[in-house]
Amino acid sequence: MKRLMKAAAVAVTGALALTACSSAGGSDDSGTTIGIYGFAVPEAANDAIAAEFNKTDEGKDVKFSGSYGASGEQSRKVADTKGKDVDYVHFSLEGDVTRLVDAGLVAEDWNAGPNKGIVSSSIAVIAVEKGNPLGIKGWDDLTRKDVKVITADPASSGAARWNIMALYTHALSTGADEKQADEYLKKVFNNVTSWAASGREATEAFKKGVGNVLITYENEAILAKQKGEELDYIVPETSFLIENPGAVLKDADDVATDWLEFVLSDKGQAEFVKKGFRPVGDLDISGIEVEGANDPANPFPTPSKKLYSVADLGGWPAIVEEWFGKDGVKLRFDNLYAEATKK
Amino acid sequence: MTETLAATPGPARTTSRPSGLFGLTPTSGIGLGLALVWFSVLVLIPLAAVVGAAAAGGWGSFWNTLTDAQTFAALRLTVLEAAGVTVVNAVIGTVVAWVLVRDHFFGKRVLDVVIDIPFALPTIVAGLVLLSLYGPESPVGINIVNTRQGIFLALLFVTLPFVVRTVQPVLLELDADVEEAAASLGASRLTTFRRIILPSLVPAIAAGSSLGFARAISEFGSLVLISGNTPYQTEVASLKILKFIEGDNQAGAAAVAVLLLLVAVVTIVVLDLISRRVARRG
Amino acid sequence: MADTRQIRARKGPVTYFLRFFVIAYLAVLVIWPLWEVTSRTFAPTERGAEAGVAAFLERLQEPSVSYAFGLTATVAFWAVLINTAFGVGISLLITRYRFPGRRILSVLIDLPMSVSPVVVGLALVLAYSTGQGWFGEALEEVGIFIIGTTPGLIMATAFVSLPLVIREIVPVLEEIGTDAEMAASSLGANGWQTFRRITLPSIKWAVVYGVVLSMARSLGEFGAVKIVSPGAEFRGETATILIQNRYTNYEEPTAYAAAFVLVLASVLALVVVSLIRKEDHA
Numbered sequence: 001m002k003r004l005m006k007a008a009a010v011a012v013t014g015a016l017a018l019t020a021c022s023s024a025g026g027s028d029d030s031g032t033t034i035g036i037y038g039f040a041v042p043e044a045a046n047d048a049i050a051a052e053f054n055k056t057d058e059g060k061d062v063k064f065s066g067s068y069g070a071s072g073e074q075s076r077k078v079a080d081t082k083g084k085d086v087d088y089v090h091f092s093l094e095g096d097v098t099r100l101v102d103a104g105l106v107a108e109d110w111n112a113g114p115n116k117g118i119v120s121s122s123i124a125v126i127a128v129e130k131g132n133p134l135g136i137k138g139w140d141d142l143t144r145k146d147v148k149v150i151t152a153d154p155a156s157s158g159a160a161r162w163n164i165m166a167l168y169t170h171a172l173s174t175g176a177d178e179k180q181a182d183e184y185l186k187k188v189f190n191n192v193t194s195w196a197a198s199g200r201e202a203t204e205a206f207k208k209g210v211g212n213v214l215i216t217y218e219n220e221a222i223l224a225k226q227k228g229e230e231l232d233y234i235v236p237e238t239s240f241l242i243e244n245p246g247a248v249l250k251d252a253d254d255v256a257t258d259w260l261e262f263v264l265s266d267k268g269q270a271e272f273v274k275k276g277f278r279p280v281g282d283l284d285i286s287g288i289e290v291e292g293a294n295d296p297a298n299p300f301p302t303p304s305k306k307l308y309s310v311a312d313l314g315g316w317p318a319i320v321e322e323w324f325g326k327d328g329v330k331l332r333f334d335n336l337y338a339e340a341t342k343k
Numbered sequence: 344m345t346e347t348l349a350a351t352p353g354p355a356r357t358t359s360r361p362s363g364l365f366g367l368t369p370t371s372g373i374g375l376g377l378a379l380v381w382f383s384v385l386v387l388i389p390l391a392a393v394v395g396a397a398a399a400g401g402w403g404s405f406w407n408t409l410t411d412a413q414t415f416a417a418l419r420l421t422v423l424e425a426a427g428v429t430v431v432n433a434v435i436g437t438v439v440a441w442v443l444v445r446d447h448f449f450g451k452r453v454l455d456v457v458i459d460i461p462f463a464l465p466t467i468v469a470g471l472v473l474l475s476l477y478g479p480e481s482p483v484g485i486n487i488v489n490t491r492q493g494i495f496l497a498l499l500f501v502t503l504p505f506v507v508r509t510v511q512p513v514l515l516e517l518d519a520d521v522e523e524a525a526a527s528l529g530a531s532r533l534t535t536f537r538r539i540i541l542p543s544l545v546p547a548i549a550a551g552s553s554l555g556f557a558r559a560i561s562e563f564g565s566l567v568l569i570s571g572n573t574p575y576q577t578e579v580a581s582l583k584i585l586k587f588i589e590g591d592n593q594a595g596a597a598a599v600a601v602l603l604l605l606v607a608v609v610t611i612v613v614l615d616l617i618s619r620r621v622a623r624r625g
Numbered sequence: 626m627a628d629t630r631q632i633r634a635r636k637g638p639v640t641y642f643l644r645f646f647v648i649a650y651l652a653v654l655v656i657w658p659l660w661e662v663t664s665r666t667f668a669p670t671e672r673g674a675e676a677g678v679a680a681f682l683e684r685l686q687e688p689s690v691s692y693a694f695g696l697t698a699t700v701a702f703w704a705v706l707i708n709t710a711f712g713v714g715i716s717l718l719i720t721r722y723r724f725p726g727r728r729i730l731s732v733l734i735d736l737p738m739s740v741s742p743v744v745v746g747l748a749l750v751l752a753y754s755t756g757q758g759w760f761g762e763a764l765e766e767v768g769i770f771i772i773g774t775t776p777g778l779i780m781a782t783a784f785v786s787l788p789l790v791i792r793e794i795v796p797v798l799e800e801i802g803t804d805a806e807m808a809a810s811s812l813g814a815n816g817w818q819t820f821r822r823i824t825l826p827s828i829k830w831a832v833v834y835g836v837v838l839s840m841a842r843s844l845g846e847f848g849a850v851k852i853v854s855p856g857a858e859f860r861g862e863t864a865t866i867l868i869q870n871r872y873t874n875y876e877e878p879t880a881y882a883a884a885f886v887l888v889l890a891s892v893l894a895l896v897v898v899s900l901i902r903k904e905d906h907a
Binding site: 612 | 637639640654657658661665707714717724730732733735740743745753759783784787838847848852864865868872880881887892894896
Binding site: 033035036037043044063064065066067068069077079080081082084085086103200201204223224227229 | 758770860
């Protein structure tokens with residue numbers, strides 16, 4: 001028995017040591033690897049684009065390594081490691097790229113191109129339980145008593161800030177003044193049962209039955225439907241255009257620039273479209289099947305009343321300065337949130 | 344002897360018996376130096392960095408973070424849940440230990456291993472394990488996601504071994520003669536338990552409880568999938584720290600972290616005191 | 626086990642009630658959920674997911690999954706190696722030598738067990754990250770990167786499992802006392818000889834337990850690793866991080882498959898410990 005034990009111990013240790021050696025050198029052997037840091041939801045799309053990129057001359061033999069999570073956290077991790085092993089970032093918010101510009105990791109003119117640094121786009125929608133049992137029609141219904149809202153938390157998530165702006169601009173579209181808009185926001189916040197850490201975790205919470213209405217990206221709702229989740233989504237009368245920036249790091253491998261170009265090309269955008277994103281630029285999407293969209297023939301209906309964008313509100317820096325405080329400083333959103341959630 | 348896993352839960356303590364100890368030789372001196380350097384690099388310096396980050400914003404901002412209504416609610420929830428779990432564990436853990444030591448039945452050995460599973464299981468897997476039975480697709484129709492009961496259950500799960508494993512060895516060593524004497528003198532079983540057995544178990548229960556409490560306060564992995572992060576409802580301290588980190592509020596994260604560290608330090612000091620008292624008695 | 630000493634069997638209804646209660650409690654809290662994970666591993670509830678052992682094995686052979694397990698093994702291997710060397714050394718020092726601060730050190734050694742994993746991660750980032758750590762700049766200049774690389778993962782893992790080996794060895798060292806070692810050294814044996822011939826044989830099994838426990842803990846570390854790791858496929862995604870990523874990314878069957886492997890590993894570790902213990906005391 002004793003000998004058996006010893007033999008077993010030696011065997012286990014040996015096996016572990018072997019795996020240790022084999023995997024230690026495993027990450028950077030032949031070929032280039034593009035390290036992607038992205039916000040929570042575009043993983044499926046980026047993987048699909050990567051597969052297409054591998055078919056091109058520039059992209060042959062290129063490997064990908066993607067890290068996805070809450071936008072702010074991802075941006076921090078890149079800054080923390082000074083961009084080591086990171087070539088391309090794809091964040092929810094402009095500010096998360098700006099941080100890397102400030103840290104000297106991304107070129108100042110990253111958003112000088114015709115696409116202004118934006119690589120993917122979507123709009124804010126309302127996801128509901130299959131068959132819409134509550135009969136939700138638009139943003140106004142979110143203040144109802146029987147509605148339990150799930151959204152990402154602006155403290156950590158980019159998705160959340162888009163959601164808040166969608167709610168706010170909806171209020172403006174009804175002719176509300178700033179004070180009435182605040183009241184509307186507070187009422188919705190009151191109905192929120194889960195402030196998830198990221199857009200993806202909000203979807204998770206919805207799947208787990210924590211609430212019955214989810215404010216999310218259109219593409220995230222479409223992806224969930226593609227994956228067979230039991231939900232429907234509604235494109236409300238007004239919505240907010242979500243524009244996610246992407247950038248190549250200064251010290252990145254040259255192939256990363258090719259990659260960014262490919263992402264912006266018609267082929268790249270077509271893959272985004274298949275996963276439910278709206279195209280950036282003027283791609284003709286008529287031939288592309290968007291599985292999971294409400295109407296695959298017309299997958300991306302324009303909100304009937306108005307589609308707001310960041311430009312309508314003076315750009316992200318202005319919005320952040322007015323709404324979202326940092327390091328414990330409380331601004332407009334933070335105060336509304338604190339008041340509304342106070343029990 | 345059945346001290347397994349979380350056995351030896353008292354601090355890796357040395358009773359103060361300096362007699363019989365060697366003075367430092369040059370070799371052991373170098374060893375001590377190396378050990379201290381590594382310990383500092385791995386544990387002390389990083390923890391000092393947390394305290395430093397919390398202090399960087401000054402006392403005011405530290406205090407503001409902790410008294411922020413939401414953070415405070417998260418801390419209160421964490422402490423209350425941990426305290427509740429500790430009380431339940433103190434009772435049930437003792438009962439489990441009792442059954443494992445005094446009762447004899449088929450399959451007891453298996454149960455003995457089962458006790459340790461929550462300790463050895465990766466915490467994220469523990470969360471997944473609980474979700475598979477008590478989650479949205481629960482075959483028994485219970486959904487604990489984003490409820491305080493869910494957090495309570497997860498904490499019960501991960502802290503299960505602590506009291507059991509501290510009480511078990513003590514119970515094994517207990518002198519049956521005294522109990523029999525008490526019984527022969529006409530004491531009821533309850534009286535015997537209350538007057539004879541319980542007092543000798545108290546230090547072990549206390550030690551196990553404080554370990555469990557520390558674990559419950561700091562638990563993270565098993566709650567990630569279960570808590571819905573709803574402020575005032577189900578947001579606990581460790582998840583609050585993660586939210587602060589994700590939201591790039593390092594000072595806030597550090598402030599809450601320092602408070603948790605304080606709890607950890609208090610816990611091990613209490614443990615040390617308990618074990619010293621026991622050592623003196625023995 | 627206690628079976629060696631027969632305690633009088635006085636079995637009343639209370640005994641049976643307690644036995645039933647303990648079995649039911651463990652069943653609901655641990656056994657049933659574990660069973661549920663197992664059944665989901667081999668019979669996923671997801672639409673279109675294949676069931677059976679072959680599908681399970683296929684999920685594990687995905688390159689990113691094998692990378693994750695490889696990385697986890699690497700990290701656990703080094704963390705355990707470091708902790709064992711450090712653990713044996715420091716245990717000898719605090720039980721055998723007199724030096725100022727010995728008591729404080731023996732208390733501090735326990736601290737890592739009570740620190741929240743999130744705090745561990747945060748602490749390492751604040752101390753060593755290139756961007757904002759205390760020593761980040763200095764380390765960068767000499768080309769050392771800790772956060773976001775395998776060494777960082779090893780440090781985080783070593784941190785959380787640090788006391789496990791020590792907790793096993795210290796009680797044994799205290800129990801055997803110093804007489805034999807004193808005698809050996811008075812007969813002219815040098816420090817190394819004394820250690821190899823006298824000390825090591827008596828702590829051998831304690832070291833083995835400690836190693837197995839540290840291994841189980843290291844394989845399953847999640848919170849601390851999550852903060853310091855880039856968490857990308859083929860780059861820092863350990864098995865536990867993979868479980869979370871897959872679970873939140875509509876790939877529950879893969880998450881369950883990986884979780885099942887970790888469950889298996891920890892149960893195996895426990896059984897090994899239990900067997901060794903039996904052998905040791907036989």
